[in-house]
Amino acid sequence: MPVSPIVAGVPFDEDGVHHGFLRMPYSRDDSAWGSVLIPITVVRNGEGPTALLTGANHGDEYEGPVALQALAMELKPEEVRGRVIIVPFMNAPAFRAGTRTSPIDRGNLNRSFPGRADGTPTQKIADYFASTLAPMADFVLDFHSGGKTLDFVPFAAAHRLDAKVQEEACIDAMRAFNAPYSMVLLEIDNVGMFDTTVEALGKVFVSTELGGGGTATARSIGIAKKGVRNFLIHAGIHKGDPETAPSIDLDMPDGDCFVFAEHDGLIEPLADLGAPVEKGAEIARVWPVERTGQTPVVYHARRAGLLTARHFPGLVKSGDCLAVTAVVVE
Numbered sequence: 058m059p060v061s062p063i064v065a066g067v068p069f070d071e072d073g074v075h076h077g078f079l080r081m082p083y084s085r086d087d088s089a090w091g092s093v094l095i096p097i098t099v100v101r102n103g104e105g106p107t108a109l110l111t112g113a114n115h116g117d118e119y120e121g122p123v124a125l126q127a128l129a130m131e132l133k134p135e136e137v138r139g140r141v142i143i144v145p146f147m148n149a150p151a152f153r154a155g156t157r158t159s160p161i162d163r164g165n166l167n168r169s170f171p172g173r174a175d176g177t178p179t180q181k182i183a184d185y186f187a188s189t190l191a192p193m194a195d196f197v198l199d200f201h202s203g204g205k206t207l208d209f210v211p212f213a214a215a216h217r218l219d220a221k222v223q224e225e226a227c228i229d230a231m232r233a234f235n236a237p238y239s240m241v242l243l244e245i246d247n248v249g250m251f252d253t254t255v256e257a258l259g260k261v262f263v264s265t266e267l268g269g270g271g272t273a274t275a276r277s278i279g280i281a282k283k284g285v286r287n288f289l290i291h292a293g294i295h296k297g298d299p300e301t302a303p304s305i306d307l308d309m310p311d312g313d314c315f316v317f318a319e320h321d322g323l324i325e326p327l328a329d330l331g332a333p334v335e336k337g338a339e340i341a342r343v344w345p346v347e348r349t350g351q352t353p354v355v356y357h358a359r360r361a362g363l364l365t366a367r368h369f370p371g372l373v374k375s376g377d378c379l380a381v382t383a384v385v386v387e
């Protein structure tokens with residue numbers, strides 16, 4: 058089996074705070090013996106569980122990067138029992154470009170797992186996380202948001218798993234994160250995801266969708282900062298007390314939660330994020346952009362629930378995810 062070319066410039070088994078890089082060789086026109094540097098911080102204090110915290114798996118999602126940059130600055134070894142591995146910009150080339158996928162190879166990191174040690178740069182990053190970092194961890198938190206094309210009500214998420222004991226542990230950690238919404242979801246497109254790889258290793262895995270639109274807000278960053286601390290406390294790693302508030306339980310049981318556009322055009326939203334919608338309710342019109350005097354196409358919710366995600370840009374293309382309705386669990 059090929060060995061990963063990625064080298065960690067930080068020690069994983071020394072106490073204290075260590076800032077450094079994962080260095081991936083990347084020879085190219087403008088840098089013959091060049092590298093891609095992925096910043097990493099390891100905070101360790103003696104024996105205990107390990108948490109792996111990741112942001113910018115997709116390069117245009119910002120709550121994770123901000124919260125993890127702040128945590129890497131602030132977290133002190135004396136606050137910790139065990140180890141915290143912080144990678145704010147997992148797909149660093151995509152993050153630096155401000156794009157979902159890598160500008161090097163167009164790789165979508167969260168569809169590239171388990172990756173290849175001898176593959177493209179994005180596949181090499183996936184392989185390193187799958188084969189080196191994730192196996193070290195007991196708890197993994199991977200921050201996501203909607204990126205430039207989606208916007209979400211802020212939720213932490215755990216997946217439905219065949220392994221029920223593990224599923225319960227993931228749901229407990231998701232609840233501990235304590236986002237305003239807590240989602241249990243059946244993934245519709247789980248092949249190649251970091252989530253799937255980490256879950257297959259038997260780890261406790263939590264992801265988030267905290268906002269979107271290619272930016273972050275004071276509120277969404279506050280949710281991320283509070284959530285990551287709560288997650289570490291739940292893991293038995295951070296010694297502080299959790300900060301909790303009411304959270305609304307959501308469920309995405311099947312594909313009827315999704316509404317996909319079948320036309321190109323101009324979106325007129327008829328419901329906003331967080332709004333309750335009935336099954337069959339009109340949620341958006343898509344107006345033609347070529348001419349006036351034509352009726353818009355009306356899109357309907359395929360199940361009752363709460364409008365949980367929406368297409369963010371004002372123009373939509375056929376095949377885009379237009380909206381997501383999740384079921385509110387009473």
Ligand SMILES: [Zn+2]
Pocket residue numbers: 114115118167200201202204
């Ligand atoms: Zn994402």
